[in-house]
Amino acid sequence: MVKFVTDNFMPARVHVRDDSALFQKYGEKYGAQWTPTILELDSNGVERHRIEGFLPNDDFLGQLMLGRAQIAFAEEKWDEAERRFREIVEKLPESDAAPEALYWAGVAPYKASNDNSSLRQTANAFKDRYQGTSWAKKASIWA
Amino acid sequence: MEINFRHDVDAVLAEAKELQKPVLLDFSAAPM
Numbered sequence: 302m303v304k305f306v307t308d309n310f311m312p313a314r315v316h317v318r319d320d321s322a323l324f325q326k327y328g329e330k331y332g333a334q335w336t337p338t339i340l341e342l343d344s345n346g347v348e349r350h351r352i353e354g355f356l357p358n359d360d361f362l363g364q365l366m367l368g369r370a371q372i373a374f375a376e377e378k379w380d381e382a383e384r385r386f387r388e389i390v391e392k393l394p395e396s397d398a399a400p401e402a403l404y405w406a407g408v409a410p411y412k413a414s415n416d417n418s419s420l421r422q423t424a425n426a427f428k429d430r431y432q433g434t435s436w437a438k439k440a441s442i443w444a
Numbered sequence: 445m446e447i448n449f450r451h452d453v454d455a456v457l458a459e460a461k462e463l464q465k466p467v468l469l470d471f472s473a474a475p476m
Contacts, residue, residue, distance in 0.1 A: 303445045310468035313456040314449035317473045323453055328471060336473040344464045346457050365468075372466050 302362050309369050310341070341368030349375055356397075363389055363398030374405065379413035400431040404440055417443070 306312055317324045317336055327333070331340055331348060341350040350368025352361070370385035386406035390399050407423025410416070424443035431437050449470060450456050460467045 303447055306447050306468055310466050311456050311460050311463075312447050312449045312468045312470070313453045314451060314470040314472055315453060316451075317471060320451060323451070324471070327453055327469070331469070333471040336471055338471040340467075340469040340471075342457075342460070342467040342469055344460045344466055346461070346467065349466075369466065 302358065302365075305362065305365060305369075309365075339365075341365070341372060343372050343375060347375075359393050360396050360398070363393045363396030363402075366393070367398040367402055370402065370405065374409060374412075377412070379409045383409035394430075400427075400434040400436040403427065403431065404436040407440065407443075 314320075315323045315327050315333075317328070324333075333340070335353055337353070337355065339352040340348050341352075343349055349372045350364070352364045352368070356364060366385065366389045370382050370389070373385055374382040383406050386402040386409060389396070389402035390406065393399055403426060404423065407419045407426075410419040420440075420443035424440045427437040427440045428444075453469070456467060459465075
């Protein structure tokens with residue numbers, strides 16, 4: 302967890318009471334209304350993923366990895382995004398982030414190539430796992 | 445090992461832009 306954060310982000314913290322001026326500024330800017338709220342921002346300060354509330358370690362790491370993958374996706378780094386999404390499914394298959402990651406791992410190569418075979422493969426992959434999730438439903442149209 | 449969170453958020457955002465690195469911004473109420 303620490304290594305992932307250190308390798309991938311510049312970490313900053315606003316304490317809602319002890320940094321009250323900062324909280325007023327950035328809490329308002331990003332609409333932070335609860336703690337903990339963790340935002341993953343791209344290098345331009347644009348929010349790409351939000352984690353609100355406590356999560357167990359694996360689920361928290363999964364969400365961090367998901368946000369990092371979404372940053373790559375937003376930057377149209379399709380190969381990197383796919384690799385990052387697939388890494389979540391492979392390393393944290395039981396995490397809440399995994400079904401969403403599987404979905405986007407299929408979208409990234411489609412965005413790169415316009416070849417819809419990756420979407421069909423993703424729909425088929427959902428037949429074997431994560432049935433009943435909203436992501437399986439969303440992918441079902443590609444079958 | 446713990447995450448070394450910085451509290452100079454303005455500077456972090458400026459450096460992130462220069463270094464092209466994402467930012468993890470944590471709003472916390474935990475004891476410091």
